[in-house]
Amino acid sequence: MTLVKRSLAECIGTFWLVLGGCGSAVLAAAFPEVGIGLLGVALAFGLTVLTMAFAIGHISGCHLNPAVSIGLAAGGRFPVRELPAYIVAQVIGGIVAAAVLYCIASGKAGFELSSGLASNGYGAHSPGGYSLTAALISEVVMTAMFLLIIMGATDKRAPQGLAPIAIGLALTLIHLISIPVTNTSVNPARSTGPAILVGDWALAQLWLFWVAPIIGAVIGALVYRCIASEDSRG
Numbered sequence: 001m002t003l004v005k006r007s008l009a010e011c012i013g014t015f016w017l018v019l020g021g022c023g024s025a026v027l028a029a030a031f032p033e034v035g036i037g038l039l040g041v042a043l044a045f046g047l048t049v050l051t052m053a054f055a056i057g058h059i060s061g062c063h064l065n066p067a068v069s070i071g072l073a074a075g076g077r078f079p080v081r082e083l084p085a086y087i088v089a090q091v092i093g094g095i096v097a098a099a100v101l102y103c104i105a106s107g108k109a110g111f112e113l114s115s116g117l118a119s120n121g122y123g124a125h126s127p128g129g130y131s132l133t134a135a136l137i138s139e140v141v142m143t144a145m146f147l148l149i150i151m152g153a154t155d156k157r158a159p160q161g162l163a164p165i166a167i168g169l170a171l172t173l174i175h176l177i178s179i180p181v182t183n184t185s186v187n188p189a190r191s192t193g194p195a196i197l198v199g200d201w202a203l204a205q206l207w208l209f210w211v212a213p214i215i216g217a218v219i220g221a222l223v224y225r226c227i228a229s230e231d232s233r234g
Contacts, residue, residue, distance in 0.1 A: 003085050006060040008089065009060040010086050010089040011089040012056070013052040014064045014092075014093030015093035016048050017093075017097075018097035019100060019101055021041070021044050021045035021190065023097075024045075028040065028041075028044075038175075046175070047172075048064075049168045049171050050167070053168065057164060060086075061078070065186070066214070067187060068187075071143075074218045091192050094191075095192065098196065099193075116202065118183060120206075122205060125205060126183075127180050127181075128180035130182070135212075138181040138182060139216060142177065143212065144223070145170070146186055150167055152166075171186075186216070
């Protein structure tokens with residue numbers, strides 16, 4: 001499969017992740033009487049990864065996330081030379097999804113872009129009012145665990161065919177834990193799309209949602225590589 005086709009698959013997959021996850025938060029989380037709430041939004045993010053892993057996993061690996069691609073490269077599972085193409089495709093997918101979501105959401109009277117479009121934030125823009133330090137720790141740790149799970153679930157020694165389920169459920173759990181802290185990023189492309197449309201504070205705080213997930217991803221990949229390496233002694 002050519003790099004162009006794989007990158008296109010990543011763009012489409014990331015589009016689905018941002019539209020499905022952020023869309024559930026913006027359109028359905030607090031819908032009158034039948035809102036899906038925090039649990040529903042967390043599940044929506046997990047389902048986007050689960051469905052796309054089955055749809056495009058055999059094409060591109062279904063990273064859908066610059067931090068995942070970088071982490072897999074650090075873990076020896078992905079060629080560094082292909083990172084730029086994957087990352088650009090993922091970010092484009094996230095931006096297009098945010099634009100589509102805005103077009104839908106703005107069709108309702110009273111919608112205000114300043115509400116955030118499910119942007120990630122800390123301090124005054126954290127759903128629970130958590131500090132920059134808390135947000136940093138949360139994003140690093142959650143992304144580290146996400147990469148460890150991805151590396152383990154896709155290891156050739158792991159049960160075959162079940163990786164999408166484990167990874168989708170992992171992302172659901174991550175959101176259940178950290179939505180109150182940062183609205184949950186663990187994915188720079190997911191953060192970039194809404195931030196570009198919202199601008200202002202969302203763009204000013206975007207740096208954290210690139211730096212922390214990438215650091216966490218590299219840590220998680222290296223930890224897995226260390227604990228999973230086969231001991232050559234006796």
